[in-house]
Amino acid sequence: MKDILSLDLDELRREIISFGEKDYRANQIFKWVYAKRVLDFSEMTDLPMNLRNKLGSLFRFTTMKEVERQISIDGTEKFLLKLEDDNHIETVVLKHPRHVTFCISSQVGCALNCSFCATGASGFTRDLSASEIVSQVILMENSIGRPVDNIVFMGMGEPFLNEANVYKAIKILHDPVGRNLGIRHFTISTAGIPEGIKRLADSGMDVRLSVSLHSASEETRSSLMPINKKYPLDSLRKVLDYYQQKTGNRITFEYALIKGVNDSKEDLTKLGEFLTGIKSFVNIIPVNPVKPVFDRPSDREIAVFSESLKKAGFECAVRHEKGTDIEAACGQLRQKRRE
Structure with a gap:
């Protein structure tokens, strides 16, 4: 049986036409699934009963089980989800006064092994299918009882290493026939895969781009992010220039501030040199507690770093992390079995 959540609307239309139905039936099904979040053909009441029965015999829905749902003191929610093959992923709901953001996973684990990130420490298992990515959104929307406003591929995994499924x-x-989430409400967060950034620039797909930078020192970034040894800062900078020339879009940079590692005046100077000429915004993220343990700078040191960057002419803000108490903040997601 085909997984209906793996089909875009054009593919679903072709399937519907192939067994003698009118193509508008695909629109009806798409609305039920993505606008109304109904994953049972028998409940799609504007479809003829014989069609509902036929659909049930030809198609299936990806299923994932909510193993655990944790709620932070700040309202952030983290979901541990069990996939059909018994692998596990974690996803996060960030609640703000006027909008809700989902941090969606694109892989089971991650192969990049950044030293401050718990996800990489758990290793890489496999890519998620497009239907498993979509299913996370439907499940969490149903769980919180409202539609999401923004989706960030900043959960488990490197999105550009599972590009086809993320894009689908x-x-x-x-x-617009289904969920109709605006294209600028999607963000791809990458550790810096030049080929992926270039393909995004060339695609015409106007999603937002966020780059995990964390240091503009070659040696320091390589120690924090092994991917820098394969794609050093010079190659990253060149493709970011290409991306910006092609799209005109501002790039967000994530900078996990770590005491004694990337918070010195020299680090600040190198960061400014790297950012010069790029339309950018820097999220300064005081490092979250993961293993191996890195220390956060003091509140004063964080403020000095932030203000110094602003005085140098760069837009930035200190991100007040949500969900740290339930290990739902940046770098804290991992595959945990709690059954």
């Missing part, structure tokens, strides 16, 4: 999931969720 975006296409499905963006389609």
